[in-house]
Amino acid sequence: MRRYIDMKPVVKTILITAVKIAVAVALVAWIVKRGGLDPKALKVAFEPVAFLSLGGLVFLQLLVANARWLALLKGQGFSTTTKQTFPLTLMGLFFNYAMPGSVGGDIVKGFYLAQDFPEQKLAAGVSVFMDRLIGFFVMVLSGSIAILAFRDRLDHDPRLIAIGTGTLLVTLAFIVILAFSLSRRLQAPIRYFSKHFEKLPGHALVQDIYRAMHSYRYRTRELTIALIFSGLNQGLLIAFFYLAAQLLGEGSIPFATFWFCIPIGLVAMAVPISPAGVGVGQAVFFFLFQAALEAPTQVGTVGITLLQLFQFLFGIVGAIFYLRRGRKVLKHASAN
DSSP states (O other), X not given: OOOOOOOHHHHHHHHHHHHHHHHHHHHHHHHHHTTSOOGGGGGGGGSHHHHHHHHHHHHHHXXXXXXXXXXXXXXXXXXXXXXXHHHHHHHHHHHHTTSSBSOHHHHHXXXXXXXXXXXXXXXXHHHHXXXXXXXHHHHHHHHHHHHHHSGGGTTTOHHHXXXXXXXXXXXXXXXXXXXXXXXXXXHHHHHHHHHHTTTSTTHHHHHHHHHHHHGGGGOHHHHHHHHHHHHHHHHHHXXXXXXXXXXXXXXXSOHHHHHHHHHHHHHHTTSTTSBTTTTHHHHHXXXXXXXXXXXXXXXXXXXHHHHHHHHHHHHHHHHHHHHHHHHHHHHHHHHO
């Protein structure tokens, strides 16, 4: 009796991925055509000193991001080290380029962590979720601080005012969510309202997420360390763009511009439109820097393109870890 495999889901996935890649290519081509990205400008990063400096910043940023995740893992009771988690971080980075958006790799590293700790699968997912949540929170908080500190620099463009207002509202929403999730005093009212929404779709998932977040109420040390590492991570990303501006000969751009544009641009890149936000990042940073400076500039587009290139190089190392891990699984399976 013949068995027929339903190829529709596979074909659908391939088509969706192809469309997203096409969108990324189209966006980059549009930016190049508009004069927002001259491919020749990327050559400045491949001088030996510049290459080592930019690559070193990205490597340090990845180490700091991994340290943030490691702190959250310890808050969930994991007994693990950088040696075990950093390869997973690089694997996640690789899969960011194979999956839409800039969060696809989180799913992969959470999956493999759960394989390593099968008795702590839920905690593995919780750590990855909190890692992304804290990363987003610090990004929008950083952007909000820049908006409040330099709000007079946004008045010339209604679009920047709208973005600034939206960022402040998102930051406020994050603060409220974290307060509800971590507060012990709000437990009683939350339980009361939870009973009245039990029949709503997705209620169980929301409740699980809430409980997972609330578990960090008793892990304030690890949570504080994660927040500090996230702030340091944000600073390293800003430093990367600042160095790229120096290499392009645009060192006169005010630091406030980087402080405002970069967190907001990175958050926008998480929207699952293209792999690793390629194309989306170029479009967003092209608009943000040009609007903020009221003049044509390639700093934003060159900066994000270089960041993606260096991250991709480290992602290739993650792919090697992934392939080696696959071989180990196959050997283990054949041995059994």
